[in-house]
Amino acid sequence: MELFADRAQAGALLAERLRGARDPVVLALPRGGVAVAAPIARRLGVPLEVLVTRKIGYPPAPELGVGAVAEGGEPVFDHVLLRRLGMTPESVADVVRRERRELARRVRVYRGDRPPPSLEGREVIVVDDGLATGGTARAALRAVAAAKPAKVTLAVPVGSPDTVASLRDEADEVVVLRTPADFHAVGQWYEDFEQLTDDDVLRLLEEGSAGDDGPDEFA
Template sequence: MSLPFADRAEAGVLLAEMLVDTGLADPVVLALPRGGVAVAGPVAERLCAPLEVLVTRKIGHPAQPELGLGAVAEGGEPVFDLALLDRLRMTEEDLGPVVERERRELARRVAVYRGERSLPRLTGRDVVVVDDGLATGGTARAALRAVRSARPRRLVLAAPVGSPKTVTALRDEADEVVMLVTPPGFHAVGQWYKRFEQLSDADVLRLLGRGTGGWSPA
């Protein structure tokens, strides 16, 4: 496989072909916004499956928001990196204000992306959670646990690229993890894409066919 991928859409097409061979039955595709939506579009189209977003938010350090200490997904409880908290001599309670702030932002994004609609029925169905890449895996872990609580028949995590260590760790959270590549030189998701622009809420709505222009790759 030629790396880096041209963009998220190309990666999604390649990922879709791998997923076709996994024997999914009555699948639903849940994309982790924002970047995962651009990958999940071609996946849902190839699987003839409904596409929806599953909103997640990183829980950052109060003084260093870019340092992820956990994550929360809609419908689920916060998931923390307990080893990192221990090294920093912090507790889950220390992150209470951050969690509440991220829950508010999560609710805002759910309202923007879906309005009054709820998630599709997940119980008893094959659910494919799609992201554009797995670095630390914090948001993916929170998403998988939230989906698992809905009792799907089969839970699949799919992404074009990921850290080998993270992918191994997440195999305990999903029934199957489908990856195109797990390069040993992984440092960040963006290094494996030629085009890896940041997406806006408007981009997500466009990709979902809820903005102007309908679905198109990004």
């Protein structure tokens, strides 16, 4: 299966699948999702915003996510995995507090004094660069749903087939370009999967303001 050149190319391809959206709010999950969402926002002619999420890691092995939290939402846990590890949500309370602090820091960095966008009654497109376990996407979708939008679309370039299927109940629509059977990690489906910094996110958000000028022409 052909790889995406980078997140920007993947976002441009996704944008073509989202042309029917009516004045949506585009919410990117930092950091990687912002690079995918930037061309979507430009081509749809709408501003680019962020919805900050943080993984809740298993303390002995933090790269293993047992849950996630999104701004404006409550922690969402993988209870099956927690039971398998002999843990409960209370067991990771310190991790949750630490990730909430980091989440608040990133909100301040990315949004500054701007209030979060109003989602009630709006069409919302939540964008990430891919779905592995889907923990952060699930937390984001539940936080968005609590704001009573008119429609929620999850848009990603690539994802694990099982994860994509499990998230269809969390969104009104899931738009995904590729669900490879041999999926192991998001990065394997990009030629360039360089990690983004906070400065990269801020630059992309500033460039995303070009969305206010109207949609680009599609090729």
